[in-house]
Amino acid sequence: MNGDLIQRVATKLLLPFIVLFALYVQFHGETSPGGGFQAGVIIAAGVILVSITFGQTTAKKIAPWGLVERMIPLGVFIFAGTGVVSFFSGANFLDYSVLAHDPVHGHEYGIIIVEIGVLITVAGTMISLFYAFVERGR
Amino acid sequence: MEAIINMALLTLLALVTVAIIAQRSLIGVVILASIYSFLMASVMIVLDAVDVALTEASVGAGISTVLLLGALHLTKTREISVPQTKIGPILLSLAVGVALVWGALVLPPFGDPNAPIHLHVAPYYLREAIIETHVPNIVTAILADYRGFDTLGETTVIFTAGIGVLLLLRGLRRRGTGSERPESDGPESDGPESDGPESDGKEGSR
Numbered sequence: 001m002n003g004d005l006i007q008r009v010a011t012k013l014l015l016p017f018i019v020l021f022a023l024y025v026q027f028h029g030e031t032s033p034g035g036g037f038q039a040g041v042i043i044a045a046g047v048i049l050v051s052i053t054f055g056q057t058t059a060k061k062i063a064p065w066g067l068v069e070r071m072i073p074l075g076v077f078i079f080a081g082t083g084v085v086s087f088f089s090g091a092n093f094l095d096y097s098v099l100a101h102d103p104v105h106g107h108e109y110g111i112i113i114v115e116i117g118v119l120i121t122v123a124g125t126m127i128s129l130f131y132a133f134v135e136r137g138r
Numbered sequence: 139m140e141a142i143i144n145m146a147l148l149t150l151l152a153l154v155t156v157a158i159i160a161q162r163s164l165i166g167v168v169i170l171a172s173i174y175s176f177l178m179a180s181v182m183i184v185l186d187a188v189d190v191a192l193t194e195a196s197v198g199a200g201i202s203t204v205l206l207l208g209a210l211h212l213t214k215t216r217e218i219s220v221p222q223t224k225i226g227p228i229l230l231s232l233a234v235g236v237a238l239v240w241g242a243l244v245l246p247p248f249g250d251p252n253a254p255i256h257l258h259v260a261p262y263y264l265r266e267a268i269i270e271t272h273v274p275n276i277v278t279a280i281l282a283d284y285r286g287f288d289t290l291g292e293t294t295v296i297f298t299a300g301i302g303v304l305l306l307l308r309g310l311r312r313r314g315t316g317s318e319r320p321e322s323d324g325p326e327s328d329g330p331e332s333d334g335p336e337s338d339g340k341e342g343s344r
Contacts, residue, residue, distance in 0.1 A: 129300060137212055
């Protein structure tokens, strides 16, 4: 167990709010500032905070290497996959009109799916980079 | 009032820039760069670009500070030799600076509603985005929908950059010394929190 008491208690108190704020930024991003990119960075910041305070072992229980690494291509896959789906549904690549019964809802769903893709890639990349730095430093 | 806040923030930005140039300890430089990012985020908020401010605060001040401190942990934190003053680089920087100021002079006035950039596609987005996508935050609608190709490219850039840095930091070494992935859960001699100033910096940057 490393880090001092204040740091550990503060991390435990802050962590739920960091994750909640990330989810808010992600899923409320259509009405308020934010989106997948910012939310991904905030989630990564939460994991990095855990890693700094409680060490790599604890952080890797929350976000294991294998998962984090696979998140990097998965997000791009979701984003590009949305484009391919709309392409094969009869519209242009990344034209979300055909994803639902009427075009307006299609655009809404398309934006949400694509933002989730961005979130996954960004969070995966940031956490992986931090893990790589820590591992290299030991 | 807004003008006063802007002037104060921009003055602070200039001061921090000078401090970054004068600072020789690289940890100090990273912390100052983090402060610079926070000031920049404040400027963005004053300009009503809240999305950009959020990005600047989380990426510029948060993650990049942590990653730069991580990079410093792998190297040394003090500059070894102070580069000697040479006349050529100074003249080059001055020339570029003068060219930038000269170019900025012919830009439309700051905040001019009739500037070309506000008359091209922006009125269409402002008028139609809410009708076509039902997404009230027009920035999100533009980024994820109208400019979906750009954002896909941007995500691919993050993907490529992440894979590249991971290969540099990890892949080459693993090939050299055999596979050491499974050992990553070993004894906790975690680098970054071992010295005080670095951890302080990370906490402060959040």
